[in-house]
Amino acid sequence: xxxxxxxxxxxxxxxGMSAAMAATRLGLKxxxxxxxxxxxxxxxxxxAQPTPEVLEAxxxxxxxxxxxxxxFRAADIDYRPGATVWDVMAGGEIAFLRDGRSAEVQARxxxxxxxxxxxxxxxxxxxxxxxxxxxxxxxxLKTGGYVPDQPAVLVGGGPxxxxxxxxxxxxxxxxxxxxxxxxxxxxxxxxxHASGMLSxxxxxxxxxxxxxxxxxxxxxRIRGVTDVRIEGEGAAExxxxxKGGRRQTIQTPLVLLxxxxxxxxxxSLALGLEHGWNDIQQWWQPRLDDWGRADKPGFSVAGDGAGxxxxxxxxxxxxxxxxxxxxALGKDGLDQAxxxxxxxxxxxxxxxxxxxxxxxxxxxxxxxxxxxDTIVCRCEEVTAGQVRQAARMGALGLTQAKAYTRCGMGxxxxxxxxxxxxxxxxxxxxxxxxxxxxxxxxxxxxxxTLGALAAPAFRAKAx
Amino acid sequence: MFRRLETASPVETVTxxxxxxxxxxPRGETAAAALVxxxxxxxxxxxxxxxxxGPYCMMGVCFxxxxxxxxxxxxxxxxxxxxxGMRIERxxxxxxxxx
Amino acid sequence: MLFNGCALAYSPPPxxxxxxxxxxxxxxxxxxxxxxxxxxxxxxxxxRVMLLDEGxxxxxxxxxxxxxxxxxxxxxxxPHYTHWTRNSQERWADFAAELKAxxxxxxxxxxxxxxxxxxxxSEFLDRRSLMERHRRDAGNRGFEYxxxxxxxxxxxxxxxxxxxxxxxxxxxxxxxxxxFTLRAxxxxxxxxxxxxxxxxxxxxxxxxxxxxxxxxxxxxxxxxRVVIAAGNMTPGLARQVGMEIPLNPQRGEILVTxxxxxxxxxxxxxxxxxxxxxIIMGDSKEDVGFDTSTDTSVISDIAxxxxxxxxxxxxxxxxxxxxxxxxxxxxGLPIYAASEECPGAFATxxxxxxxxxxxxxxxxxxxxxxxxxxxxxxxxxxxRFHVS
Numbered sequence: 001x002x003x004x005x006x007x008x009x010x011x012x013x014x015x016g017m018s019a020a021m022a023a024t025r026l027g028l029k030x031x032x033x034x035x036x037x038x039x040x041x042x043x044x045x046x047x048a049q050p051t052p053e054v055l056e057a058x059x060x061x062x063x064x065x066x067x068x069x070x071x072f073r074a075a076d077i078d079y080r081p082g083a084t085v086w087d088v089m090a091g092g093e094i095a096f097l098r099d100g101r102s103a104e105v106q107a108r109x110x111x112x113x114x115x116x117x118x119x120x121x122x123x124x125x126x127x128x129x130x131x132x133x134x135x136x137x138x139x140x141l142k143t144g145g146y147v148p149d150q151p152a153v154l155v156g157g158g159p160x161x162x163x164x165x166x167x168x169x170x171x172x173x174x175x176x177x178x179x180x181x182x183x184x185x186x187x188x189x190x191x192x193h194a195s196g197m198l199s200x201x202x203x204x205x206x207x208x209x210x211x212x213x214x215x216x217x218x219x220x221r222i223r224g225v226t227d228v229r230i231e232g233e234g235a236a237e238x239x240x241x242x243k244g245g246r247r248q249t250i251q252t253p254l255v256l257l258x259x260x261x262x263x264x265x266x267x268s269l270a271l272g273l274e275h276g277w278n279d280i281q282q283w284w285q286p287r288l289d290d291w292g293r294a295d296k297p298g299f300s301v302a303g304d305g306a307g308x309x310x311x312x313x314x315x316x317x318x319x320x321x322x323x324x325x326x327x328a329l330g331k332d333g334l335d336q337a338x339x340x341x342x343x344x345x346x347x348x349x350x351x352x353x354x355x356x357x358x359x360x361x362x363x364x365x366x367x368x369x370x371x372x373d374t375i376v377c378r379c380e381e382v383t384a385g386q387v388r389q390a391a392r393m394g395a396l397g398l399t400q401a402k403a404y405t406r407c408g409m410g411x412x413x414x415x416x417x418x419x420x421x422x423x424x425x426x427x428x429x430x431x432x433x434x435x436x437x438x439x440x441x442x443x444x445x446x447x448x449t450l451g452a453l454a455a456p457a458f459r460a461k462a463x
Numbered sequence: 464m465f466r467r468l469e470t471a472s473p474v475e476t477v478t479x480x481x482x483x484x485x486x487x488x489p490r491g492e493t494a495a496a497a498l499v500x501x502x503x504x505x506x507x508x509x510x511x512x513x514x515x516x517g518p519y520c521m522m523g524v525c526f527x528x529x530x531x532x533x534x535x536x537x538x539x540x541x542x543x544x545x546x547x548g549m550r551i552e553r554x555x556x557x558x559x560x561x562x
Numbered sequence: 563m564l565f566n567g568c569a570l571a572y573s574p575p576p577x578x579x580x581x582x583x584x585x586x587x588x589x590x591x592x593x594x595x596x597x598x599x600x601x602x603x604x605x606x607x608x609x610r611v612m613l614l615d616e617g618x619x620x621x622x623x624x625x626x627x628x629x630x631x632x633x634x635x636x637x638x639x640x641p642h643y644t645h646w647t648r649n650s651q652e653r654w655a656d657f658a659a660e661l662k663a664x665x666x667x668x669x670x671x672x673x674x675x676x677x678x679x680x681x682x683x684s685e686f687l688d689r690r691s692l693m694e695r696h697r698r699d700a701g702n703r704g705f706e707y708x709x710x711x712x713x714x715x716x717x718x719x720x721x722x723x724x725x726x727x728x729x730x731x732x733x734x735x736x737x738x739x740x741x742f743t744l745r746a747x748x749x750x751x752x753x754x755x756x757x758x759x760x761x762x763x764x765x766x767x768x769x770x771x772x773x774x775x776x777x778x779x780x781x782x783x784x785x786x787r788v789v790i791a792a793g794n795m796t797p798g799l800a801r802q803v804g805m806e807i808p809l810n811p812q813r814g815e816i817l818v819t820x821x822x823x824x825x826x827x828x829x830x831x832x833x834x835x836x837x838x839x840x841i842i843m844g845d846s847k848e849d850v851g852f853d854t855s856t857d858t859s860v861i862s863d864i865a866x867x868x869x870x871x872x873x874x875x876x877x878x879x880x881x882x883x884x885x886x887x888x889x890x891x892x893x894g895l896p897i898y899a900a901s902e903e904c905p906g907a908f909a910t911x912x913x914x915x916x917x918x919x920x921x922x923x924x925x926x927x928x929x930x931x932x933x934x935x936x937x938x939x940x941x942x943x944x945x946r947f948h949v950s
Contacts, residue, residue, distance in 0.1 A: 133520055412525055
């Protein structure tokens with residue numbers, strides 16, 4: 001089971017697949033560990049049995065992903081699906097779970113391509129059954145062709161919200177309403193960056209098509225929505241909100257939330273790589289050189305885990321990171337043309353990103369609950385009020401807030417509460433968001449049974 | 464909550480039970496998909512307040528879709544691929560050990 | 563072009579406070595459980611007590627604490643330490659009740675006795691000799707214990723595995739939640755008029771004209787008395803005010819499982835079930851200096867031992883692993899020091915912050931404010947290491 005690789009890639013999304021393929025071309029011995037049973041990551045979440053009807057609903061970007069997956073499968077890569085990485089050590093040893101057993105591989109260089117997670121949307125009622133993320137609903141569509149059987153209400157902002165609404169439309173599913181929470185004033189901070197967006201003709205056309213189709217299908221879009229609450233006895237029954245000084249209610253058993261995505265920094269933070277605060281995207285991202293290499297030798301990050309750039313950019317970042325790793329490992333014969341092409345493409349994506357990130361920067365009220373009784377840590381059921389109290393008592397960061405309240409101590413290990421808890425601490429203590437230190441996850445990155453940890457084979461290797 | 468898009472192409476299916484009720488899904492689907500396809504929004508109640516919860520993120524991050532699978536407690540439904548005859552049941556509060 | 567251009571992260575700028583907020587009767591340096599319990603107790607002896615704490619990333623032993631209020635096996639060959647431990651243990655129930663009444667925070671203190679498991683006959687016999695030595699050393703105070711073979715042990719913990727030979731039991735042992743205790747003590751300190759300042763790591767302490775000047779990044783604080791209870795940072799600061807505190811930091815690791823319905827009725831020396839249901843296990847000894855990263859082979863050993871003791875835990879997932887530095891003196895016992903060179907300066911290091919919290923809160927205040935040193939800690943000074 002144990003292996004020695006030049007490059008270990010964690011994550012089989014567009015960045016990871018592209019990096020693994022490029023590194024193989026550069027002559028590295030490459031292995032890839034991915035938690036899912038099939039490659040593609042979440043963006044190209046890959047069904048075991050794709051049907052034409054689902055592919056049709058998903059559109060051409062997804063078809064591109066399917067091609068990428070095919071190329072990846074054909075490449076000479078030690079690909080290990082269904083592998084949940086639970087520890088990455090400073091010397092390049094990686095411990096992972098597969099089929100309930102723990103195993104270890106050794107790599108000379110490690111590339112984290114763990115993508116993004118959806119930003120938590122801690123509104124009252126967000127823990128009720130029947131409330132999911134828009135991304136979660138899209139995963140159901142991608143993997144099994146599932147669409148809501150009653151009109152769902154989509155709440156939030158960002159391109160994915162409109163994409164999924166548009167995909168539902170194409171699939172013939174009804175949409176109750178789209179409640180848009182993004183502040184209108186965002187437009188003014190985004191406008192100076194509009195030229196970057198305009199240079200991305202294809203992207204722009206895509207977005208316009210989604211909105212046009214939604215309009216002609218008379219999908220109800222309500223803009224400038226604030227104070228969203230989900231109500232229901234034991235499950236979601238309705239979503240209520242403020243609009244134009246009036247409280248409104250829409251009955252629905254399915255509420256889909258989305259306020260954009262943030263880098264999945266769980267492993268990069270645990271490794272103690274240097275991170276910086278991205279004030280537009282409102283989360284941390286590892287500080288990297290031009291080749292995706294982190295401050296600690298032997299570690300790189302590519303794709304959305306390095307800052308939200310999107311799927312197209314992820315492929316280019318993956319290619320650059322493969323080159324960065326190859327150079328670090330003393331390889332030459334780089335693909336100069338490929339590198340130049342990737343850098344050119346990234347430049348234009350960056351322009352569009354600058355516009356989109358500002359346009360869809362989430363409203364504060366969707367990130368930081370005003371009401372003290374709103375749950376922020378889903379696992380330990382810790383409320384905003386408890387975190388505020390911890391901050392008043394002197395908690396300057398998540399470590400101490402955790403000690404006072406147990407927030408972040410459940411099985412998700414802080415992934416879903418850290419952004420909210422940080423923001424609450426900043427708010428309560430009058431600090432900037434960047435002044436609250438990032439949370440510091442520790443192994444195991446995902447729960448591992450005592451039996452797997454204690455397994456003799458694993459202990460022999462570890463000892 | 465969810466319905467499957469009709470398809471003209473042949474799909475290999477698997478039958479599982481959700482709370483004792485048989486549900487048929489395409490092979491390769493997850494237990495969380497089986498849950499929502501069965502119209503079951505709730506997969507567990509929390510060990511703290513007993514509040515009901517269901518799948519939220521569908522990508523292995525939130526741990527809210529924990530269920531009992533074939534008698535084993537606290538399984539992440541969204542990360543578990545279904546097999547024929549799989550029993551998916553509600554996880555009630557904290558897991559028990561040793562009976 | 564930058565790979566991922568991002569704004570620079572920075573530390574909070576210093577925030578200056580009013581001069582009146584910079585003076586105290588006594589300053590306690592270190593907001594972990596040892597310093598906080600001492601500061602809490604000092605509010606009964608001084609009107610203005612200030613507690614200076616580090617930022618969010620301090621090497622905080624409290625956070626890695628196991629949460630035992632533990633007597634058995636403490637102080638073999640050092641009966642004065644056993645007595646000090648038992649002083650605290652006997653005060654713990656009242657201490658917990660007082661904190662609860664004052665702050666509403668439940669420390670989850672329980673005192674149902676505790677076990678130390680033995681995996682072989684020779685371990686069992688060694689253990690019995692140790693318990694017998696404790697009984698002898700206890701003199702009039704008495705020391706009750708029972709040695710249980712597997713059969714009897716299973717009456718208390720039916721889940722004990724076949725590889726367990728037996729266990730020692732004493733009724734003195736118990737548990738408390740270290741995090742809630744810390745929170746309760748901080749909140750209680752605040753309610754009693756104490757001044758808590760987080761993000762005030764102390765850079766240096768100077769002594770002039772009977773006043774200690776304590777430097778932090780947010781400015782200087784002054785008091786005629788200072789107590790250094792800064793865990794592994796203690797020796798460096800204590801040296802500045804004339805005290806040599808020998809220290810031998812050790813890393814301890816702790817694993818925490820997901821919540822499980824209650825099954826462990828009694829804690830063992832390295833495993834307990836919390837009120838919330840998590841099983842906490844740990845107690846590894848490693849000598850790695852100031853490195854709080856976790857180590858996979860140690861984690862694996864802890865897991866193996868847990869599964870041997872309780873095979874039914876095999877399928878229970880670990881959700882957290884936690885490393886913290888144990889604050890240990892060369893003989894493993896606490897040190898309570900008073901400076902001769904700079905009267906009014908005190909220092910302590912102590913790794914049993916939970917067990918000793920009740921004693922720290924109740925028995926040290928008078929001494930720190932000028933009274934005689936309590937007899938109970940007379941042999942716990944740093945002089946014991948200064949062998950000429």
